[in-house]
Amino acid sequence: MAKEITIYDIANQLQISPATVSRALNNHPAINEKTKVLVNTKADELGYRSNKFASNLRKQSTSTIGVIVPRLNSYIMSTVLAGMEKVANEEGFNLIISQSLESQKKEIANAQTMFNSRVDGLLVSVAFDTDSFEHFQPFLKKKIPLIFFDRILENNNCPSIVIDNTKAGYEATNHLIQQGRSNILHITGNLQRNVYADRLKGYQQALLENEIPFQKAFLWETALNLEAGKEVAQRIKAMPNRPDALFIASDLCAVACISALKEMGIDVPNDISVVGFNNDPVAQVIAPKLTTIHYPAKEMGEIAVKSMINHLKGTMNLDKTNAITLRSELIVRESSRIIEHSA
Amino acid sequence: MAKEITIYDIANQLQISPATVSRALNNHPAINEKTKVLVNTKADELGYRSNKFASNLRKQSTSTIGVIVPRLNSYIMSTVLAGMEKVANEEGFNLIISQSLESQKKEIANAQTMFNSRVDGLLVSVAFDTDSFEHFQPFLKKKIPLIFFDRILENNNCPSIVIDNTKAGYEATNHLIQQGRSNILHITGNLQRNVYADRLKGYQQALLENEIPFQKAFLWETALNLEAGKEVAQRIKAMPNRPDALFIASDLCAVACISALKEMGIDVPNDISVVGFNNDPVAQVIAPKLTTIHYPAKEMGEIAVKSMINHLKGTMNLDKTNAITLRSELIVRESSRIIEHSA
DNA sequence: CTGAAAGCGCTTACAG
DNA sequence: CTGAAAGCGCTTACAG
Structure with missing residues (x-):
C-alpha cells in the first residue's frame, strides 16, 4: 500500500x-x-x-475555484456555500474558501492567497468596507474569471449574481404602507454596499409613490447584527415620536430588536410593525413570526459555481454577461399584520 | 503579464x-x-x-487539509469552519471543505475525493447514519492523519476533539431538577452519534442521582431541526400527562418547540421549562430567552486545525493523543427560571 | 555556501 | 488508433 x-x-x-x-x-x-x-x-x-499535481502542472489549470465571503458563519453565507459545495462536488471541482471578516485588508490578503493558489476562477462577496478593485486586477490581467455575488463591486466588467434588492426593498416598504404605516424607520448596513444601497432605493421609491416624505433621521446605518438590534430598540424607546414600523435589512438584527422592544413593553406588530430580510430560519420561531424577504441563498451558490464551471469549460461564455438576477419574495407573517381592535 | x-x-x-x-x-x-x-x-x-503544483509534485505534499462536515449551514458547523479557516489561513494552509448532508453514502464519496485530492490531513465530523469506519481506512494505511471533531467515531486510534457531552447533559438536566422539575422529556438526535448518546448518559445520570426513574417514553429521537421542534410541541400537546421540562439537544429545535408551545397556550417556563444546547445566537432573541449549553464552536475549529498542522509539521505528535476535550458551560436564562407566584 | 542533475507524474504536439 | 519524447516548475541527495 x-x-x-x-x-x-x-x-x-x-x-x-x-x-x-x-x-x-x-x-x-x-x-x-x-x-x-x-x-x-x-x-x-x-x-x-x-496525481492532480502532475496533471495540474502539465495542464496549467487546477479544477479549483476560490471563494471569498465576508463571513462563513452567517445564515446567508453558510447557505450560499452549501449550494456552492454541492455543485462543485458534483462537477469534480474543489472549493477553497476564505473569509474577509468584513475587512478590506484581510480581503486583499485572501485575494493574494487565491492568486498564488492559482484558482481557475474566483467568486467574491465583498467586505463592508471594500472601496477598491485593485486587489482583483491581477485576476483580470491573467484572464482568471471573476464573478461577484450578493455584495458586488460595480463598473469592472465582471458578471454578478444578485437579487433585485431595490425591488425587494420596495416590496417590503410598500407592504408596510399598505398596512397603514407611514413612519417607517429603515435599519440597514454599510451603504457603500449595493445590497444596502439598493434596498434603501426601494424603500425611498415606495415612500415617494405613496407621497410620504423621506427623512434622513429615519435611516440608520448599523452593523446589522444581534447587538445592533438591541441598540436600535434602546434608541427607539428614547424617541419622542416613535416610528410605527421598521424595515430592517437582516432578520437576525430584526429579531433581536423585536425581542428587546417586547421587553420594553412595546407591542409588535400593533405599536410597531417589523419587516426583516433574508428569511433566516429564526424568522419562523419567534413570536410574532417575522415578515421578511426570502433570499434564494442556496440557489445563488449553485448558480454561481455552475456559471463559473460552464465558463471555464467553454460551455457558456460570461464575457458579455453583466448580471444574473434571482427571484426574491416577500413573505408576510405576523410581525407586520396589524390586529384590528373590535369593540 | x-x-x-x-x-x-x-x-x-x-x-x-x-x-x-x-x-x-x-x-x-x-x-x-x-x-x-x-x-x-x-x-x-x-x-x-x-508554483504549488510543481512544488507539491516534487515534495509529495499539498499544504491542504480536508474537512468533511454533516452540513455547512448550521450555526455550530459554520462557526467551527470559521475558526478552522482563520487558523489555516494564518498558517498558509488551504482548506477543502465538503458536506455529507447527513448521509453516510455521500460521506464515503467525499472521503474518496479528499483521498484523491491528496489532502495532507483530514478533519471529520460524521453524518447521522455513519456506522462504518471503512471509508477512512485508506487514510490510515497511507499514514494521512485523521482527526474527528464533535461527532466522532470511536475505537479507531484517531484523536478526537470534543466537549464533555455527558457532563453537559448532566448539568442541563440537573439544573432543571434543581428548579423543581422531575418529568423531564429529553429530545435528541440519532443516538448512534456520541454527541447525543453522551448527552443522554448525562441526562440519565442526573435523574439517577436525584432518584427520578428514567422512562423510555420520555426519550424522543428526532431530526433535531426546526420542523422536529414543531412536531414535538404537537406531540406534547396530545399527551395526557405532560412533562414539566424539556432538555432539547439543539437550540434551533428548542426554539421552534417553544414557539409552537406558546401558540398552543402552554407557558414556558411556568408550565414547561426548557433547556437547549449550543448557545446559538437565536437563544438570546426569543422570549423567554433560552437556557442552554455554550458550545465552543470557533475554538473547536481553531484547535482542530492547529493540532493538525502541528502534527504535520512534527511540532506535536498526535499518535498518543486520544482526545482533546474543550470546556462547555451551562448558561441559565429565562426559559428555565420558574417564576414563583405570590398571593 | 553553491551547483549540476535527476526526477516527481502527468499531457500533448508531432509523427506514423 | 497508438507511441516516443519533451517539458510543466520545482526540490534535494550528492558533490565540492
Whole structure:
C-alpha cells in the first residue's frame, strides 16, 4: 500500500505506452473502446489514483475555484456555500474558501492567497468596507474569471449574481404602507454596499409613490447584527415620536430588536410593525413570526459555481454577461399584520 | 503579464543556479543571507509566484487539509469552519471543505475525493447514519492523519476533539431538577452519534442521582431541526400527562418547540421549562430567552486545525493523543427560571 | 555556501 | 488508433 500507482505501472502491466494509458483514463475520443476498458479495469485493480499535481502542472489549470465571503458563519453565507459545495462536488471541482471578516485588508490578503493558489476562477462577496478593485486586477490581467455575488463591486466588467434588492426593498416598504404605516424607520448596513444601497432605493421609491416624505433621521446605518438590534430598540424607546414600523435589512438584527422592544413593553406588530430580510430560519420561531424577504441563498451558490464551471469549460461564455438576477419574495407573517381592535 | 515567472528567470537574471534560488526562497539555513535578500528582492521585482503544483509534485505534499462536515449551514458547523479557516489561513494552509448532508453514502464519496485530492490531513465530523469506519481506512494505511471533531467515531486510534457531552447533559438536566422539575422529556438526535448518546448518559445520570426513574417514553429521537421542534410541541400537546421540562439537544429545535408551545397556550417556563444546547445566537432573541449549553464552536475549529498542522509539521505528535476535550458551560436564562407566584 | 542533475507524474504536439 | 519524447516548475541527495 505504501507505493503510489502511476500510469507507468498500468502501461507496463498492459504492455502499452503511458501516453495511451493517459488518454484512455481521460476518455480521449481517439482511443479504442476496448483499450479504454482494459486500462480502466487495470487501474481499478491496482488502486490507481490520478496525481492532480502532475496533471495540474502539465495542464496549467487546477479544477479549483476560490471563494471569498465576508463571513462563513452567517445564515446567508453558510447557505450560499452549501449550494456552492454541492455543485462543485458534483462537477469534480474543489472549493477553497476564505473569509474577509468584513475587512478590506484581510480581503486583499485572501485575494493574494487565491492568486498564488492559482484558482481557475474566483467568486467574491465583498467586505463592508471594500472601496477598491485593485486587489482583483491581477485576476483580470491573467484572464482568471471573476464573478461577484450578493455584495458586488460595480463598473469592472465582471458578471454578478444578485437579487433585485431595490425591488425587494420596495416590496417590503410598500407592504408596510399598505398596512397603514407611514413612519417607517429603515435599519440597514454599510451603504457603500449595493445590497444596502439598493434596498434603501426601494424603500425611498415606495415612500415617494405613496407621497410620504423621506427623512434622513429615519435611516440608520448599523452593523446589522444581534447587538445592533438591541441598540436600535434602546434608541427607539428614547424617541419622542416613535416610528410605527421598521424595515430592517437582516432578520437576525430584526429579531433581536423585536425581542428587546417586547421587553420594553412595546407591542409588535400593533405599536410597531417589523419587516426583516433574508428569511433566516429564526424568522419562523419567534413570536410574532417575522415578515421578511426570502433570499434564494442556496440557489445563488449553485448558480454561481455552475456559471463559473460552464465558463471555464467553454460551455457558456460570461464575457458579455453583466448580471444574473434571482427571484426574491416577500413573505408576510405576523410581525407586520396589524390586529384590528373590535369593540 | 502573460508569461509566468519561474525560478529560472530569477536565476538567469542573478547569474546563479535555480537550486540556490529555490533554497533562498524557502529560507534554507545553508544559504547566505545576502543571497536570500538578493533573490527575494528580484522575485518581488519580477512578480514571481511559486508554483504549488510543481512544488507539491516534487515534495509529495499539498499544504491542504480536508474537512468533511454533516452540513455547512448550521450555526455550530459554520462557526467551527470559521475558526478552522482563520487558523489555516494564518498558517498558509488551504482548506477543502465538503458536506455529507447527513448521509453516510455521500460521506464515503467525499472521503474518496479528499483521498484523491491528496489532502495532507483530514478533519471529520460524521453524518447521522455513519456506522462504518471503512471509508477512512485508506487514510490510515497511507499514514494521512485523521482527526474527528464533535461527532466522532470511536475505537479507531484517531484523536478526537470534543466537549464533555455527558457532563453537559448532566448539568442541563440537573439544573432543571434543581428548579423543581422531575418529568423531564429529553429530545435528541440519532443516538448512534456520541454527541447525543453522551448527552443522554448525562441526562440519565442526573435523574439517577436525584432518584427520578428514567422512562423510555420520555426519550424522543428526532431530526433535531426546526420542523422536529414543531412536531414535538404537537406531540406534547396530545399527551395526557405532560412533562414539566424539556432538555432539547439543539437550540434551533428548542426554539421552534417553544414557539409552537406558546401558540398552543402552554407557558414556558411556568408550565414547561426548557433547556437547549449550543448557545446559538437565536437563544438570546426569543422570549423567554433560552437556557442552554455554550458550545465552543470557533475554538473547536481553531484547535482542530492547529493540532493538525502541528502534527504535520512534527511540532506535536498526535499518535498518543486520544482526545482533546474543550470546556462547555451551562448558561441559565429565562426559559428555565420558574417564576414563583405570590398571593 | 553553491551547483549540476535527476526526477516527481502527468499531457500533448508531432509523427506514423 | 497508438507511441516516443519533451517539458510543466520545482526540490534535494550528492558533490565540492
